[in-house]
Amino acid sequence: MKRISFVIPVYRNERAVTMTYHHIRQVCTGDLKGYTYEIVFIDDGSDDGSLDELLGLRARDENVRVISFTRNFGQMAAILAGFRQASGDLIVQLSADLQDPISLVPRMVAEHERGSEVVVCHREHREDGLSSRLASRGLYAILRLSFPQIPAGGFDYILLDRKVLDAFNAVDVRNRFFQGDILWFGYKTTFLPYTRARRAIGRSQYTFAKRLKNSLDAILDSSYLPIRFISLVGVLTACAGFLYAIDIVYGRLRHDIPFTGWAPIMILILVIGGLLMLMMGIIGEYVWRIYDEVRGKPNYVVRNVF
Numbered sequence: 001m002k003r004i005s006f007v008i009p010v011y012r013n014e015r016a017v018t019m020t021y022h023h024i025r026q027v028c029t030g031d032l033k034g035y036t037y038e039i040v041f042i043d044d045g046s047d048d049g050s051l052d053e054l055l056g057l058r059a060r061d062e063n064v065r066v067i068s069f070t071r072n073f074g075q076m077a078a079i080l081a082g083f084r085q086a087s088g089d090l091i092v093q094l095s096a097d098l099q100d101p102i103s104l105v106p107r108m109v110a111e112h113e114r115g116s117e118v119v120v121c122h123r124e125h126r127e128d129g130l131s132s133r134l135a136s137r138g139l140y141a142i143l144r145l146s147f148p149q150i151p152a153g154g155f156d157y158i159l160l161d162r163k164v165l166d167a168f169n170a171v172d173v174r175n176r177f178f179q180g181d182i183l184w185f186g187y188k189t190t191f192l193p194y195t196r197a198r199r200a201i202g203r204s205q206y207t208f209a210k211r212l213k214n215s216l217d218a219i220l221d222s223s224y225l226p227i228r229f230i231s232l233v234g235v236l237t238a239c240a241g242f243l244y245a246i247d248i249v250y251g252r253l254r255h256d257i258p259f260t261g262w263a264p265i266m267i268l269i270l271v272i273g274g275l276l277m278l279m280m281g282i283i284g285e286y287v288w289r290i291y292d293e294v295r296g297k298p299n300y301v302v303r304n305v306f
Contacts, residue, residue, distance in 0.1 A: 005088030009078035122151035
């Protein structure tokens with residue numbers, strides 16, 4: 001009998017994890033009763049009662065496994081830890097906040113039975129706020145230049161065949177963009193749209209800093225576009241400067257127009273200086289990621305596995 005592993009990162013979700021567990025168990029003992037299951041919760045250094053709730057579930061159900069981090073390492077680290085602990089033939093990754101409909105899992109499994117190796121549930125409509133939706137659309141518009149098949153709103157809710165997970169786990173890098181990695185492998189993929197519900201319990205822990213970090217990881221890990229952008233801006237700036245110099249010389253020789261005032265020079269200095277600072281920042285991000293990779297620190301530290 002095949003086994004399904006549910007991988008669920010948890011951070012300050014003490015009010016939602018028990019309901020998430022019951023929804024999963026209801027599906028597994030109903031539509032998916034032909035499969036065995038395990039639920040792998042990863043407590044990402046929560047400072048509320050999330051870990052106690054998870055240990056209570058573990059005490060009542062031997063199919064529940066709990067991984068506890070020493071501190072908060074971030075959602076991607078929690079997903080990586082869960083993927084490495086999952087033992088199932090199929091792996092489903094979803095959030096613990098009840099925004100992803102667990103009722104979709106039977107459809108995902110059915111697509112896998114029809115031959116799909118990756119089943120992506122993508123957010124066709126979001127009940128999130130306007131600013132969150134606009135930021136997400138802007139990010140994925142950039143990413144689709146490198147991954148045309150990536151859905152406009154991205155995805156986190158996904159089913160993987162065992163061989164896909166093994167391929168993913170074989171790549172041990174930091175600051176990774178797991179959505180891009182999954183699509184890059186090229187396995188047969190099916191996309192299922194759904195409407196992501198507004199958070200009903202608790203509040204989002206996805207801060208602006210985390211969004212910015214994840215966005216930079218996504219762009220820099222999966223695309224050469226920032227480096228190409230630097231080259232293009234350099235060429236355009238050089239051409240603009242050359243044309244401006246020709247215009248000044250032509251005006252001086254043919255029309256006796258004096259070149260007076262510091263304003264044009266200051267504008268050029270500020271514009272070019274700003275562009276140089278931007279380009280140095282982009283290069284700095286790449287250099288930091290190289291340094292972060294070669295120093296060999298782990299993505300996370302596990303305190304206990306229950």
